Amino acid sequence: MAKDIALSVKNIYKDFLLPHERKNTIKEYVLHFSKPTYEKQHALKDISFEVERGEFFGIVGRNGSGKSTMLKIIGGIYQPTKGSVQVNGTLTPFIELGIGFNAELSGRDNVFLNGAILGLTRKEVQKKYNEIVEFAELERFMDQKLKNYSSGMQVRLAFSIAMQAHNDILLIDEVLAVGDERFQRKSIEVFENIKKKRDKTVIFVSHDMQTIQQFCDRTMVIHDSKMKFIGDSARAALEYKKLNFPELAQEITVDSDSLARKDQRAGTGKVRITKYEILNEENQVDNIIPFGKKFAIKFYYESAEKLEDVVFGVGLKNKKGDSVYGPNTKESKFPLSLNKGKGEIVMSVKENVFSPGTYILDAGFFNDSQTISHDYISIKNAITFVGIERHGYVYIQPEWTIS
Amino acid sequence: MAKPLIKYLKPSNLNLIRELVASDFKLRYQGSVLGYLWSLLRPLFMFGVLYVVFTHVIRLGNSVPHYPQYLLLGLVMWTFFIEATVSGMNAITGHGDMIRKVSIPKYTIVVSTMLSAFVNFCFNMIIVFIFMLFGHIEFRITLLLVPFLIVELMVFALALSFILSALYVKFRDLSHIWDVILQAGFYATPIIYSMSIVPKRFIKFVALNPLAQIFQDMRSFMITPATLTTKQVFNSQLGRIIPILIVIALCFIAFWYFRKSSGKFAEEL
Numbered sequence: 001m002a003k004d005i006a007l008s009v010k011n012i013y014k015d016f017l018l019p020h021e022r023k024n025t026i027k028e029y030v031l032h033f034s035k036p037t038y039e040k041q042h043a044l045k046d047i048s049f050e051v052e053r054g055e056f057f058g059i060v061g062r063n064g065s066g067k068s069t070m071l072k073i074i075g076g077i078y079q080p081t082k083g084s085v086q087v088n089g090t091l092t093p094f095i096e097l098g099i100g101f102n103a104e105l106s107g108r109d110n111v112f113l114n115g116a117i118l119g120l121t122r123k124e125v126q127k128k129y130n131e132i133v134e135f136a137e138l139e140r141f142m143d144q145k146l147k148n149y150s151s152g153m154q155v156r157l158a159f160s161i162a163m164q165a166h167n168d169i170l171l172i173d174e175v176l177a178v179g180d181e182r183f184q185r186k187s188i189e190v191f192e193n194i195k196k197k198r199d200k201t202v203i204f205v206s207h208d209m210q211t212i213q214q215f216c217d218r219t220m221v222i223h224d225s226k227m228k229f230i231g232d233s234a235r236a237a238l239e240y241k242k243l244n245f246p247e248l249a250q251e252i253t254v255d256s257d258s259l260a261r262k263d264q265r266a267g268t269g270k271v272r273i274t275k276y277e278i279l280n281e282e283n284q285v286d287n288i289i290p291f292g293k294k295f296a297i298k299f300y301y302e303s304a305e306k307l308e309d310v311v312f313g314v315g316l317k318n319k320k321g322d323s324v325y326g327p328n329t330k331e332s333k334f335p336l337s338l339n340k341g342k343g344e345i346v347m348s349v350k351e352n353v354f355s356p357g358t359y360i361l362d363a364g365f366f367n368d369s370q371t372i373s374h375d376y377i378s379i380k381n382a383i384t385f386v387g388i389e390r391h392g393y394v395y396i397q398p399e400w401t402i403s
Numbered sequence: 404m405a406k407p408l409i410k411y412l413k414p415s416n417l418n419l420i421r422e423l424v425a426s427d428f429k430l431r432y433q434g435s436v437l438g439y440l441w442s443l444l445r446p447l448f449m450f451g452v453l454y455v456v457f458t459h460v461i462r463l464g465n466s467v468p469h470y471p472q473y474l475l476l477g478l479v480m481w482t483f484f485i486e487a488t489v490s491g492m493n494a495i496t497g498h499g500d501m502i503r504k505v506s507i508p509k510y511t512i513v514v515s516t517m518l519s520a521f522v523n524f525c526f527n528m529i530i531v532f533i534f535m536l537f538g539h540i541e542f543r544i545t546l547l548l549v550p551f552l553i554v555e556l557m558v559f560a561l562a563l564s565f566i567l568s569a570l571y572v573k574f575r576d577l578s579h580i581w582d583v584i585l586q587a588g589f590y591a592t593p594i595i596y597s598m599s600i601v602p603k604r605f606i607k608f609v610a611l612n613p614l615a616q617i618f619q620d621m622r623s624f625m626i627t628p629a630t631l632t633t634k635q636v637f638n639s640q641l642g643r644i645i646p647i648l649i650v651i652a653l654c655f656i657a658f659w660y661f662r663k664s665s666g667k668f669a670e671e672l
Contacts, residue, residue: 025576076506116422
């Protein structure tokens with residue numbers, strides 16, 4: 001099935017020419033004949049991505065990373081130096097709320113002016129006027145001048161108008177952080193509705209990783225003008241954190257010392273774990289696993305002799321050392337005997353239900369009664385689960401009833 | 404060129420122009436009951452001063468029939484030309500905030516500033532008609548040709564505004580230069596004087612100025628056929644065609660230059 005692409009961005013480059021001394025007047029051009037020298041600033045380098053219709057697509061990055069430039073290029077405000085942007089459908093060409101708002105005009109006049117800037121006709125605004133005012137909760141204030149509005153009221157009005165722009169691709173730059181808490185909840189509801197209906201494509205730029213993870217199906221991380229990551233939003237949030245807080249990157253770097261110091265390890269040594277791999281849902285080696293997704297851990301072992309009735313156990317401990325998960329083969333009624341030589345054993349988990357964080361991975365071979373250990377490894381920061389922070393160690397969607 | 408032109412005239416763009424003009428109108432006339440009167444005051448005051456100077460001090464106007472109406476009409480048109488080109492020049496830089504944040508067709512902003520000036524012009528023209536009534540000037544059939552001249556004036560001001568607004572983004576001292584040009588223009592154009600007093604050596608240069616052609620034709624159609632028009636200076640229709648061709652040529656330059664520059668406005672502002 002061919003994908004329904006709403007937005008296709010191909011190899012976008014954007015350079016800004018920063019003159020060493022800006023010549024802003026004719027006088028300067030006449031008085032200084034010297035050729036102006038420029039410094040090239042690369043704001044975007046080779047960015048390509050596609051967004052499907054109905055998708056919520058996030059863009060994250062630090063200030064100055066190029067994410068706003070990207071948004072402006074998508075919106076047609078800037079022309080790219082190289083590359084192409086293809087939009088299938090109509091796009092809201094604005095990246096900020098309340099553009100063209102004039103403090104000296106009444107709220108009512110501003111609705112019509114802002115509506116026109118967003119491409120709405122007068123008739124359309126008239127039809128939706130009541131809805132706009134009602135949503136903004138400003139019925140009593142519409143005939144007052146905008147300068148008498150509080151900044152929160154202005155933003156509410158702007159948001160309400162923007163939501164009426166009838167376009168199938170929305171560009172949104174950090175708008176959820178507007179208004180008071182009540183209004184924020186209301187605007188989040190609007191987004192949830194859009195998301196449910198899947199009739200609009202949303203490109204969403206934010207610093208708030210929680211919102212990004214909550215809404216975006218996929219997220220792109222831009223760092224130093226380059227695309228560093230594109231894919232799962234929880235994973236993107238982690239990549240973003242890693243890029244911004246290098247100390248965190250250290251924290252989640254796997255410490256495989258325990259695997260290397262084979263001789264100092266506990267156990268009879270009849271069988272040794274030589275290597276392990278964590279596999280994501282695409283069966284690729286990856287130690288970062290998003291919430292709700294399938295994953296597997298593959299252990300490579302080498303047995304010195306034939307061993308009957310062994311038990312293989314795996315443990316996951318969180319940062320504090322609390323044991324979160326500890327299945328073994330006997331418990332799962334999986335009889336295990338090892339032949340002499342090399343082999344692999346795989347533990348698959350259908351759905352990641354664990355709280356986000358970096359976990360310690362323990363694994364070991366034991367005898368049937370689990371009194372003697374043959375081998376035991378403990379690897380710090382072996383696996384990182386990403387997702388939305390929740391209460392408790394695990395999150396399993398409950399069903400609620402009331403009677 | 405026909406196709407892009409149609410693209411520019413999309414209903415949503417026309418609607419945007421209308422809203423921009425309407426907002427500008429409200430901003431100008433609200434707040435003071437006298438808003439409209441204030442905007443009339445400028446040309447009327449200037450008219451008063453110049454009328455006194457040129458009928459009682461320099462006595463330049465005494466030879467011109469219906470000099471008060473003749474002078475007022477010239478001033479009203481000149482006021483429109485100044486207002487349209489000066490606010491047109493500021494159109495892009497003045498809306499920098501908007502241009503940096505939303506992708507709207509930039510031409511709409513320039514067109515709307517010209518139309519705002521035109522709204523004022525229409526009000527001022529009412530005064531001209533009132534003066535004509537009081538001056539017992541016959542309303543002749545040639546009045547029907549006046550709209551064409553007004554369109555020519557609007558197009559001329561608009562073409563200049565496109566060029567000026569785009570240049571002003573790059574050269575911020577353009578406003579001073581344009582001020583000087585306008586001041587020179589005030590004397591180089593037959594506004595306060597009649598073209599018939601221009602020395603023979605210069606008259607052809609003075610007459611070729613599109614503003615001179617428009618102003619003199621307007622006066623000839625509205626006030627008195629005794630006005631010396633560019634057509635009469637050249638003694639052929641050429642006198643009308645050349646200034647119109649200048650306006651048309653300017654339109655092409657404006658279209659080309661504005662389109663070429665407008666893509667970069669968001670970055671340069």
